[in-house]
Amino acid sequence: MNMKETIRTMSTLLLMTVAMVIFACTFTACSDDEMNDNTDETLFLRPLTKNLFGIWKQTNNYMLQDGKWIEDPIPEMYVNDLVFCPGGIYYHNVRREDGKTYMFESTWSADETADTLKVNGEGIRLGGLTENEFIVLDTTATDHATGEVLKGEFKWVYTRVNQPTKTAYTQLLGRWQLQKRFQEQDGQWVEVTQDMPDYCAREYDMRGSCALYTLTGDKFETKRYSGCVGEIAKWGEPADILSQWDICSQARVEIRLCFEDENTVHIYHPDNYDSEAEKMVPGGHKDVFVRMK
Template identity: 30%
Template sequence: MKTIRRYFFLLPVLIGLAVIATSCDDNDSPEDPILRPLEQHIQGVWQEWKNYEVKDGKYIETPNPEGHMLEHDLRPGGEMIISYSFWYSTIYAGTWSVNEKEDLLIRDNFSFRIYRLTADEMEIGANIATDVETGETLHGEFRWILRRFDRLHDTYATRLLGKWKLLHRYEIKDKQWVETSLGADDEGWREFRDIGTSTYYERIGGKELRIDYDYWGARDYEGWENVFQSYEGIDGESYNDYSAFTLNPDGILTAYSLDFFDAGGEGVADVGRKDILVRE
């Protein structure tokens, strides 16, 4: 098992900050409708689109950095799935509710005033936000405009969602991949869930291993084209059995041990293991 790079240890903190950080328009005129009942019309996938902050008495747009994306899937019964992508991507669960009388959206116990809710857009506001890049807590007047979508957009994390079954395993020998025979009773799988947990399982040669992680995510693997790196952790400590992936258009997921890339990759590395998996 290989320990992930230390900078991933900050993820739970950064994720919490990023959920709050965003804003909106000053067009809160009476003709801007709020569809009711709120609980019915607010359900669905909402992507943060535009951010605004009051400066010198006027709402000024404050764009997020390029590549930043934050989405909330507000599901029936108060379940919320948050998909975040910037220099890494992650997906995890929260809760939501509304206060119909006060026109409030409550996400994980943080309240936003609803100024506008149509079939396609929602405008909300609050007096606290967080800088996406620095993590600094900001106080003032902020608005956010969100757009509705049919589903969460693709990120490295959303592309990994589901249960993946082990088909083949290979080990590097003399800088070449050599298949390791799997017995009739051998099995392995990985499962990535949208609530933010994941599981690694294998029973090979009579030896069983299961690891249940309480958070996970993915990011570009710098220096390697079309390869992305995963991170998984338990109680704030990061672990990885396989921490690099490629996902082919045909749906084949290849999971690599990180030492393969550390040793130079294809045709160069003299160590490494890879698994070939398909989504169940």
């Protein structure tokens, strides 16, 4: 072998060696990245408490079958929103498959070591938390169709959203002022002013509570309700149902309401609805409330 061939052979070996080194380094780097993708710091944004603040909507359900996560579709009507607030306050926005909707308040805290949440005293195991998604793991679930409690491995995925899902109850959030009152006469709604208070307002909050404020002359009254449950209209009727617990009388009462638009709601008094026949009847009266800015 002459000098030129020796140099050519050494150059070829050197290039092959460099290529192998580059390949090995690249492979090693990829392996390191894959390992990093599985570290707690990647799967869980820290601190959990700060990164959970906000509104989350349940978007996917999965159940473990034969070692694989199989999607269990969420029913179309079902809504499950979680609202985590500073100070350990938590709100739950729910719409069940039967159309009933409600919100309630609870407490929450996060355990950074165990990667768990405690909501209203109940432990919840987390499977991950990123900027726009967090995962809840559990060994029991409820069948939406039958109500049966199922055993197994389940995973629920929540996605960050800007506001709670609109339901028959969330549309009522805020304060509403009585604007007009109508009496039905010969099939027509006729405005009446008799027995109208000087001021009347309803205020609904994220705890599922309602306060009714009334001022007549120099007499100011406040009536409070809790456990408000909204229900979308059935039987083709124009009005939704709102059921609420009268704290004073310790009785559950129902009212019928219909949204004219986002800022106007018609509330029908009991004499305008036949609960046994499950339909609206003539001769009743209704109040029109407008949203206060």
